Amino acid sequence: MSREVDALKEAGNNEQPRLKRRNKSMRENLNETVITKRYKVSEDQSDAEVDDKKKKKVSKVLSKPVVSGSSGSKKKKKVSGKVKVSNGLKWVTVGDTKKPMKLVNGKLVEPRMCHQCQRRDREGEVVSCQKYRGLTHEDIAKACPVCMDICNCKACIRLFKKSWANVERKLSPKEEAEFSKHMLKYLLPILKHIHIEQENEKEVESAIQGLSEVEIKDAKCPQDERMYCDNCRTSIVDFHRSCSNCSFDLCLTCCREIRDGSLPGGEEVYKERFINRGKAYMHAEEPACKKGTARTRAKLTECVKSSDMNHEPADSLEGHVRLKSEWKLMDNNSIRCASCGSGHMVLKRVLPKNWVSNLEGRAEKIVVEFNLFNDPVPPTQKCSCCNSVGSAKAGNNNFRKASLRDDCKDNNLHCPQSKDIQDGDLEHFQKHWIRGEPVIVLNVLELKPSNFSWEPEVMSRSLREKSTSKTMKGSGHLEVTAVNCMDWCEVEVKIVDFFRCYMEGLMHHNMWPKMHKLKDWPPSDMFEERLPRHFTEFVSSLPLKDYTCPKFGFLNIATKLPPKSLKPDMGPKTYIAYGHAQELIRGDSVTKLHCDMSDAINVLVNVREVSVDGAQLKEIEKAKKRHMAQDQKEMEEFLKGGNQSSSTEISVLNNNRKGKECNVFVPDNCSSNSAGALWDIFRREDVPKLQEYLRKHCREFRHLYCSRVEQVSHPIHDQRFYLTLEHKKKLKEEYGIEPWTFVQDRGEAVFIPTGCPHQVRNLKSCTKVAVDFVSPENVREYMRLVKKMTLHAVKKAVDFVEKLSK
Structure with a gap:
């Protein structure tokens, strides 16, 4: 052979x-x-x-x-x-x-x-x-x-490279000068406040040392490190107090509050522990442990207890921990450290001597020279496109009705087309933005033909990655941590399964829709690395890049920090979640009521509708009736259990409430093909009444494990509440306030001013991408957080105007 x-x-x-x-x-x-x-x-x-x-x-x-x-x-x-x-x-x-x-x-x-x-x-x-x-x-x-440069295969998406130069908008020297003056008009008052705060602290230090002039020590803080207050976690820009014994730092605002008697963290604060009563309780069903023999019931009870202990909530709240800071103010107004209990808080500085005062003098000179304060834009100035009662003029399609407030001039929201803003409609936007109104920009994604990259199939393929090396075999980015909107606990799911249910839907054992959501995934620091094409496409399609561009926005104060300094996380952040058109009340795919600490723009990049058959709809209605009966029973038991004094403050939600019922605005386009998310944004001036309502009716809301909210630390920042349609009606009945309510369609960008509490409910499976920014008009709303940004923004504006004037 x-x-x-x-x-x-x-x-x-x-x-x-x-x-x-x-x-x-x-x-x-x-x-x-x-x-x-x-x-x-x-x-x-x-x-x-x-x-x-x-x-x-x-x-x-x-x-x-x-x-x-x-x-x-x-x-x-x-x-x-x-x-x-x-x-x-x-x-x-x-x-x-x-x-x-x-x-x-x-x-x-x-x-x-x-x-x-x-x-x-x-x-x-x-x-x-x-x-x-x-x-x-x-x-x-x-x-x-x-x-066409839109191929969405994994190789093309990962290898996609595009320079930031294609995203940056080149400004002429005249435009930069006008923008610099615009910033100075809003930032100079903040700079003056910082200077006054520092001078007052120097006087306190002079009294403590018994000297007319004091020499302030320099603090060692490298540029690539961020110094922040250990009490309130805000950035420290210049003057602060540091413990002589340990490394505890305190900002000037906290020092002032200690001397005024409002000790930060000094109040008795409780973190509520929510009890996990099992899945049967969440769905208002009879527990399995009540059926069968005594021995079977005992075994099932043990199983439920053990499984409940291992179920980790998304925010991992501790149980009834009593936090009380031990700040002590001495007779000479010096502060004893609450961290070590023995050291004293010593005044220190980060910037060179007289740096702030010299900058203020230069800025005031420019303001006087160009008469920047002679023609300010008053916040109450009425836009020319509205009539005397605040409704849009006839034939104006750039407005969207969003509320039914009586005798108000802001029931309509400004909704320009993206191409109009790109063509220079900046001043019109600023007239609404300075009044603290949200703005909806239409057809943002139509400017780019490569929108197929946001499809769930492409996202799944782009983010899923398996290691092929022998040492890391079987590892890689195959799973992700999602939040179950029923009990608000974290669950591990495979990426491919998550996006499959994004398109096809997911149900509990009783056919109740199961809602999962991913928040800030992939993380902001990995977004550009793992999704370079998505990153470039998103930033390129952003409207008003002078405000929103996270790297080159001239009017974005967050971009003014020194190159080597540690930058805050401004995004982009991705929010991917399932949705359901009908309001479920329990287990809805929602972002609960909260308030961002900066301005934000949120773009809806993908919508996918999940069909629901008649059999499932019938089961949903049956479950809703069980939920209502459970709510009624628990409220009656609460009132009978020695809480009769609260009966005037607590009411049971039902459809048969007596008395006058106020109407709130309900959008009529919730069922359109492009509709994705339902937004409620409250006005800044309505925040005190909103907080009072939530404290009064907190037991009518559910949070972890569908347990009732027993106590409230901060109604908005706790992020435990979502106001349903019935709650919004009752809020208007009792306090006369109503949010702006509108539906966000695919390709629309929502501008949210800082200080405006808002909540979102997904009507369909949605993918949203958001970027934070800091605008000069709203700096006063978060002055405590952006003092460092303000100083560097003023310095850059002054330098440019002075250079142009020479």
Whole structure:
């Protein structure tokens, strides 16, 4: 046998030159076959026309080489001199390589390969692809997704590189000067406040030391480190007090509050522990431990207790921990450290001596020179596009009704088109923004054709990653931590399963919709690295980049920090969650009532509707009735258990409330194809009444494990409340306030001013991307947080105007 093999090898070597000549001839004949097959000569065609078409076709064939790569089918080698056929393809040896060939009308033709799925067995020149549902057959015929720069295969998305220079908007010197003056008009009062605060603290230090002039010690703080108050966690910009014994730092605002008697953290604060009563309680069902024999019930009770102990809530609240700071103010107004209990708080500074006072003098000189305060924009100034009662003028489509407040001029929200803002409608935006009104920008995503990247299938493929190394085999980014909106506990789910349920839906055991949400995933520091194309597309499509661009926004105060300083996390942040059109009240996919510490823009980039059949709708209605009966029973038991004095303050939510019922605005486009999320944004001036309502009715709300909220530390910052439609009606009845309520459609960007509490409920599965920014108009609302940004922003504005004036 071995002799025969050796003989074959020798024969093969001798025949090699002849085989090469034959293969070359085969390739020439093959190209001629392809041309002949596709262009049959008709009787009325001349030889010149045929030759011309052949030449054109030859150039086309030669200019479209097949991309190398693995095909969708496994390659089959020759067996006993024969060729194996797989998926209609024959693997033929051409030269030193094997190529797949397709048999068409008895002729072998080299097929073209799909760039996306790497398959070669597709029929026709152009094949519609399910991964680009928005592209028509004609669109792909004109240019493929790779040529259009919108290919969403994993390789293209990961290798996508685009310079920040394509995102940055170049400003003329005149524009920069006007923007600098605009910032100084709003930031100079903050700078003066910082200077006055420092001078007052210097006087206190002089009294403590008994000297007329004091020398303030320098604090050691490298530029790449962030110094913050250990009590309130806000940044320290310059003057502060530091313990002489330990490393505890205290900002000037906290020092003032200690001397005034309002000790920060000095109140008795409780963190409530929520009891996990099991899944049966959450769904208002009869627990399984009440059925069967006594022994069975005992075993089931033990199982429920053990499983409840291992279920970790999303915010991991501790139980009734009493926190009381031991700040002590001495007779000479010095402060004893609450951390170590022995040291004294010593006044220190970060910036050079007189740095703030010198900057204030330079800024005031510019303000006087250009008369910046002679024509301020009053917050109550009425926009020219509204009439006397605050409703949009006839024929104006750039407004959206959002509330039914009586005798108010702000029931309508400004809704410009993205192209209008790009064309320079900045002043109109600023008139509404300075009054603390949200702004909705329409059709943000229409400016870019590459919006297919936000589809759930693409997101799943982009974010999922498995390690192929031997040491890290089986690891990688395959799972993610989600929050279950029923009990607000964290659950580990596979990325592919999460996005599959994003498209198809998920249910509890009793057909109640199961809502999962991902918050800030992937993390902001990994967003640009793992999703470079998504990052660039999002930043490029942002409206009003002078405010919103996280790196180059000239009017974004957060970009004014020194290059080496530690920057705050401003995003982009991704929020991916399921949704349900009908208000469930219990287990809704919501972002609970909260208030951001900076301005924000939130863009809805993807919406996917999940169908619900009639059988599930019937089960949902049955479950709602059980929930209402459980609410009624628990409230009656609470009032009977020695809480009769609270009966005037606590009311049971039902549909038969007596008395006058106020109407609140309900959008009529909740069921449209592009509708994604329902927003409620409250005005800043309504915050005190809103807080009072939540404290009064806190027991009507549920939080962890669907347990009732027993105590309230801060009604808004606790993030435990979501006001349903019934609660919004009752809020208006009792306190006369109402939020702006509107539906965010796909491709719309919502500007949320800082200081405005807001909540969101998903009507469908939604993907939102948000970026925080700090605008000059709203600096007063978060002055305590942005003192450092303010100083550096004023310095840059002063430097530029002075340079331009010389």
